[in-house]
Amino acid sequence: MSKELTYAEVSAHSAKKDLYLVIHDKVYDSSSFVDEHPGGEEVLLDVGGQDATEAFEDVGHSDEAREILEGLLIGTLKRQEGDPKPKIAPVTASASSTSTSSGLGLGLYAIILLGGAAAFGAYKYVQSQEGKA
Numbered sequence: 001m002s003k004e005l006t007y008a009e010v011s012a013h014s015a016k017k018d019l020y021l022v023i024h025d026k027v028y029d030s031s032s033f034v035d036e037h038p039g040g041e042e043v044l045l046d047v048g049g050q051d052a053t054e055a056f057e058d059v060g061h062s063d064e065a066r067e068i069l070e071g072l073l074i075g076t077l078k079r080q081e082g083d084p085k086p087k088i089a090p091v092t093a094s095a096s097s098t099s100t101s102s103g104l105g106l107g108l109y110a111i112i113l114l115g116g117a118a119a120f121g122a123y124k125y126v127q128s129q130e131g132k133a
């Protein structure tokens with residue numbers, strides 16, 4: 001398991017049936033695991049042939065996930081100058097749904113504030129009209 005691969009070699013393996021991932025400068029052949037990944041195949045394909053260290057760590061994978069990873073190990077990355085930086089995880093389904101709901105919450109908050117301001121304005125206007133009469 002002492003095979004050394006350059007980033008260029010790894011990046012040639014980004015297809016679902018031929019999928020290499022770099023995590024902590026180790027190269028993992030994830031082809032056999034794509035269909036079984038509890039986080040879905042899309043996130044793996046997104047970082048296929050790239051440095052997935054951040055994407056993998058951001059999720060806070062369990063020890064079990066790390067054990068699976070060891071079984072997929074095929075070599076180490078021969079890092080060269082100018083190689084791309086770790087790819088940050090794409091927004092996952094659960095993360096995007098929370099951000100949508102928080103976006104809606106903010107929108108609602110704005111509507112309530114604006115509504116309150118409009119009501120206050122109308123109240124002041126009526127008051128000033130009453131004063132004139």
Ligand code: HEM
Nearest residue numbers: 030038039043052055056059061062064065068069089092
């Ligand atoms: C070959 C590398 C990977 C392996 C072996 C792996 C394995 C696993 C395993 C076993 C789980 C179940 C929960 C756990 O045990 O932590 C999981 C969940 C998850 N993984 Fe991965 N994973 C890998 C790469 C990635 C990458 C690169 C991402 C990118 C974002 C990712 C995103 C997720 C997400 C979002 C979940 C949570 C799914 C849920 O709880 O609904 N994984 N992964």
